[in-house]
Amino acid sequence: MTDTTRRERMKMPRTPMPERDGRLRALDFDEVNLGYTDQLAILEATRCLQCARPVCVDGCPVGVRIGDFVAAVAEGRFDEAARIVGEDNSLPAICGRVCPQENQCEGACVMGRRSSPIAIGHLERFVADRARSNGDESEPRAAPSGRSVAIVGSGPAGLACAADLAGLGHDVIVYEALHEPGGVLVYGIPEYRLPKAVVAAEVGRLERLGVTFELNAPIGRAESIDDLLDRHDAVFIGIGAGLPRFLGVPGESLVGVQSANEFLTRVNLMGANRSDAETPVFVGRRVAVIGGGNTALDAVRTALRAGAESATVYYRRTEDEMPARVEEIRHAREEGVHFEFLLNPVGFEGKSRVEKMRLVRMRQTEPGEDGRRGVEPIEGSDVHVPVDTVVVAVGNAPNPMLANTPGLTVTRMGTIVTDEESGLTDKPGVFAGGDIVTGGATVILAMGAGRRAAAGIDEFLGSGGTTDGNVDRRMRRAT
Ligand code: FAD
Ligand code: SF4
DSSP: OOHHHHHHHHHSOOOOOOBOOHHHHTTSOSOSBOOOOHHHHHHHHHTOOOOSSOHHHHTSTTOOOHHHHHHHHHTTOHHHHHHHHHHHOSOHHHHHHHSOGGGTHHHHOTHHHHSOOOOHHHHHHHHHHHHHHTTTTOOOOOOOOSOEEEEEOOSHHHHHHHHHHHHTTOEEEEEOSSSSSSTHHHHTSOTTTSOHHHHHHHHHHHHHTTOEEEOSOOBTTTBOHHHHHHHOSEEEEOOOOOEEOOOOOTTTTSBTEEEHHHHHHHHHHHOTTSTTSSSOOOOOSEEEEEOSSHHHHHHHHHHHHTTOSEEEEEESSOGGGOOSOHHHHHHHHHHTOEEEESEEEEEEEOSSBOOEEEEEEEEEEEEOTTSOEEEEEOTTOOEEEEOSEEEEOSOEEOOGGGTTOTTOOBOTTSOBOOOTTTOBOSSTTEEEOSHHHHSSOOHHHHHHHHHHHHHHHHHHHTOOSOSOHHHHHHHHHHO
16 A cells, blocks of 8 residues: 555544434334445445554454455455454354444554544444345355254354354254343343344354254253253353342332343343333333443433433443443433433332432542552432432343352352363363353353354364364364
């Protein structure tokens, strides 16, 4: 690239993602972002400097060849772009929508230091959606290996593990406790951010690869991991961290105070926001959401869509420390969500239903060794806020259902101990990955863990070269 072209590219503004108007979209659950057209994608991809050392790749937890796929988009070679992304990311339409790119690939992109980083996430979504709408996603079925693997949990870790194992010719059965596959992708993340059809398309692709989904099948109740080992050669545990944490303050058991998991699952999977639902969710006029992560943002935006007149996020730190994605915070503001910072709830009051929330003001302390500023309560600063519904979104703990499985080592936090490279647990033939190993993390990390475990399981099964070179290469890159 000549210096002139480089300079011109550096001056090009980032191509905005077309999105629906904030006031209109807060009235329904349709997707907020509309996606790039071919022209917009080419325009944005043209900004990429094609760095000799693409630091964006260092920021990607699964090492997608970003420069190469972006170059293919810039040249209109969309199928090739999708193929390159698919080498390392088995859920690109999902990750393109929900990954915190600002802390990953886009956070590392050199263009961020000059103007704005390349919109890598939007481009990833574009190539994945385009490939899906063109039906370009078919993968040939591998020759059967004669080995069988049980996957427990159908979140991103389980789906990615299943995809790679099926691609290697293994017989894969996914056991899912809920009535719909997808894990947090369907029960947690709302439709307006990640349409269910996108997840369903991924599940459909796996089914075409030969993966079987057994739904309403919670392992650990009627059936144990040992029962699964009786009829499968290996087991992968990807059951996530779906146990909600609470604040432990007085009044938390009042009617109307609930976890974000319960609130989101009821709306996302049971349509509880609709008046004709069997067990409709009551939101009332004033909704308070406690927390500052993606879950809090999903809950508060869902509350608005479910009919709340005012929906407010209360976070005990400042906006700078909010773990939620920057785009989600902006979208929430555009839709009318209020934010209150440096306020921490210390109790809920009401007769049987919550009516009031008591909060204490917080102040920041000097940064600690980790450079992060703490917070401490300001004595005598209590305030009361009237509320009809409170949604608590202060984190999740690992699901304890399989913790007592003989042979598994579990940490004090409830996470399963594994070998980092292969996902192998202390129990022979049993692997684990995703949030059940790391605690609550991200979709891409869960997906990467699922892929590493698939490679570990394949090695464990000793099947070796049952597959084509392409899949072999992908497995090596995932490890
Ligand atoms: P999960 O997605 O939790 O899937 C586990 C599956 O296992 C579930 O379907 C569960 O029903 C099933 N299961 C549990 N126990 C059993 C059992 N005993 N038997 C059978 N099945 C069982 N990350 C991002 O990167 N970007 C985001 O924008 C984002 N937003 C989020 C919003 C919310 C509301 C939440 C809760 C999380 C969000 N995350 C986000 C985090 C991300 O979704 C998780 O890190 C990721 O889904 C973890 O994947 P997993 O496969 O380990 O587990
Ligand atoms: Fe392109 Fe940014 Fe990666 Fe450089 S760092 S190759 S500009 S996406």
